[in-house]
Amino acid sequence: MKLNSIQKKIILKNRFAFLSVLLFVYILLFEFILPVNKILPKPSLLLDSIPVLFSEYNLLSEMAITTSIIYLAIAIGFLFVWMLSFSLATIVNRNIGLFNNLRLFKNFPAFFFAILFAFWFDGSVFAELLFTTIVSTFFISISFMNSAITLPTEYKDAAKSLMIEKKEFHNNITWKYSLPKMFDELHRLHYYLWVLVLIFEFVSALNGFGSIYKLALNYNDLSVIILLGIIIALLIWLGNSIIDFIEKKLIFWKA
């Protein structure tokens, strides 16, 4: 369901109020009532950990690695699917059985693939990018094929009757028709890739946010674990907003 601007403002206002209450309770409870505990760190300790995160844990460079890999993988995946889309649409129209079999892979948890790839490639940045791009391309391909298969008969009939060539039909009709559904699925892929990359990096413990988590866990550094969680949540929110913005600017029609 698409929300109008007033509804969006109300939701934002409610979220802001909710977060403010949580923050207030957190400060009150853990700064003044329970300053020593094993659940959450003191808010002041959290603030003290920010410079440590930059100096000791190399936040900026690790953030650059993780975010570059995720967003590059999405961009490259989209580009690949765009280039392969004609063949993909042909496959799905000719061999629905094969397409249904391919969909089975979507049921495997991200964790499984992350572990497998870390095992195969020993955790280099290149391997991470390759692995994430493969997953992203596969995911976007499936969402394109899922959409292309539902292309309305009236579009097909009209194009056939107007003698629009196959390639032109694909570029002007099938691809454009599929874009809104593909963008909807992009949000799911975005979350999926974040989980996948974090697990991969955590297991291989060489690069990215996952490696910071591994290190923080080894040092029992709860403040960094919490801080990193907040930063990742903000980055995911920002990523989602960028996807929404692009969708709003480029895809104004409903499928």
Add this chain to the structure above:
Amino acid sequence: MNKILEVNNLSKDYNDATGFNVHLLEDISLEVTENSITTILAPAGAGKTSLLKILSGIESLTSGQIKINSENQRVVYIPSKPSSFPWYSVKQNISLVNRDDEKIKSIIELVGLEGYEDHFPDNNSVGFRFRISLARALAEEPGIIILDEPFGKEIKPVTLQRLYELLLSLKSKLGITFLLGTSNLSEAILLSDEIYLMQKEPGKIIDSVQISFDNERNVELMRSEKFIDYRNKIEELLKNQKEQSLSNITI
């Protein structure tokens, strides 16, 4: 008048999903005269859409013959559901078929979309989207335009009236030949020069009626005595057929 399209003994069989052989169309013969509106009046499920798709070359026939007696053998089919592409503006939709700007401009004027060249088809506006589909068909400069239940049931009466007038003016001013498939009897009488009555199970032409009015065609004609006479005559013909096979025709 020149018979632009002749169909002789056309039949269509197909196997459904369970492998059962369906005899959809049987021994269909009809003729379409140049610069006329010929209508196939049939209940839903009679195989009207399949017949129209076969005539426009989208689907194949099992047996029979289709003959087009015209230099321009292009037949364009406009589906019953809106087929204009919502991601393209009016102009872009037409330029998919014909890129000549002057031609596009004149077609846009012809279908009454001047001022809307850069508008995008709204999913809710059936009339607007029909005009775009019609403009796209005209850009192909076809010999015949086939319209499959073009107006649907959700269209507003005022819009419907304007679309009737548009079709009639395209026929009289430009000499365009239309083949229309509908289940609406009043629409068929108002627009057509000849009506073929089709039954279902199997789809078969059972009769045909020539329609002519002394006055110019417009919706006012629907109240005329001659219009009512035609309606009574066709209703009588329909009553003589199996009740269930024609029960879905809208009077």
